[in-house]
Amino acid sequence: MDFMDRNINFNALLKFSHISSSTQQHLKRVYSCFAICLLVAAAGAYVNVVLKFLQGSFISFAGSLGMMIWLMSTPHTFENEKKRLGILAGFAFFSGVGLGPALNMCIAINPSIIPTAFLGTAMIFMCFSLSALYAQRRSFLFLGGILMSVLSLLLISSLVNLLVGSVLLFKMHMYIGLLVMCGFVLFDTQLIIEKAEQGDKDYVWHCVDLFLDFITIFRKLMVIMAMNEKEKKKERK
Template sequence: MNVFDRNINIDALLRFSQISHSTQVHLKNVYSSLALSMIVAAAGAYVHVVTRLFEGGVLSLLGSVGLMFWLAMTPHNPETEKKRLAILAGFAFLTGVGLGPTLDFVIAVNPSIVVTAFLGTSVIFVCFTLSALYAKRRSYLFLGGTLMSGLSVLFLFSVMNMFFGSLMLFKAHMYLGLLIMCGFVLFDTQLIIEKAENGDKDYIWHCVDLFLDFVTIFRKLMIILAMNDKEKKKERK
């Protein structure tokens, strides 16, 4: 029997039997909002890098945090849906602007790293998302405590490096942070599913969790690739 003659059932691959229909509809809304947020964030990054109308820094960070709190404080209902989507768009735009300084650094090293990092982030995000969707329900929720502990370690690394200025410590922070954020994609995806199954259908706020995961992975991957590229250039000299 020729294994290559077998037909691949795409519908079966896309069927998540352990997830209810209403939750699958909710996930479609979450990922649609995520796609919109990524487009708006890209526009914010473009505005910083190309037009320089907005500068990424403390103001953009404070603005994005303020909009995130505004979104969290605005109740989820049909009457506020458009308002909350507008707040989400503003949050995504300022987050994109906030990526500006990192993009400036990476572009100065090698502009192609930006595309490579985005493609790499997309692959990582899709793979870990599918792992969470196809896995048994709640199977990755145990990671919550470990991931929060990992964030505490990262904070400790940051504080220590303020005094030591160690390149090795900074690299450890980047690689460990990348690993932890991959874990958060698994955790947040399954947590969103559980919340939706229990009646929490706030797809806009759930989108924020995944959006921050994506942006953080993208930022760390850009920095790691840029650092490795700089080291290779030094070795060639």
């Protein structure tokens, strides 16, 4: 049989039979909020980098933390839905503002790093998300303990590196951290599915998990690419 004569059923490719219809609807809300958060974060980055407004890492950190605490303290009820979406947008905005220093560094080295890193992040996120969605339920939940342990070790190593100042240790931290965040995309996606199947339909808070994964991967990818580009420029001289 000729391969070109075969009909590919794209609807079947997008069918997740092991996930209930209510959970699939929940995931649509989560990813819709996620897409909006990316747009709002882009606006925050634009305000910081282009308009030179809200400069300073403390402002973005305080704003993000404040919005996160506000969101956590606001109950998940129908009456609070619009309010919580507004808080989520505020969190995304300040997260975008927080990307300013990394974006400015990339612009100074090579502006093409930013779109390349974004496309790379989008591809990584999409591939790992689809892997989690198509995989058997709970198959990646075992990663939770491992990822948190490695994350704790990375935190300790970063604190040690503040005193040591090792470039090699910093590079290892960035590359291992990138792998850890890829694992978190698998873990968080399946955890959201499991929570939704158990009746937790807080799509706003579930969006926060995936949004943080994406932003962290994007930031680490930008820094890694900037470091590599800087080394290439030194070799050319």
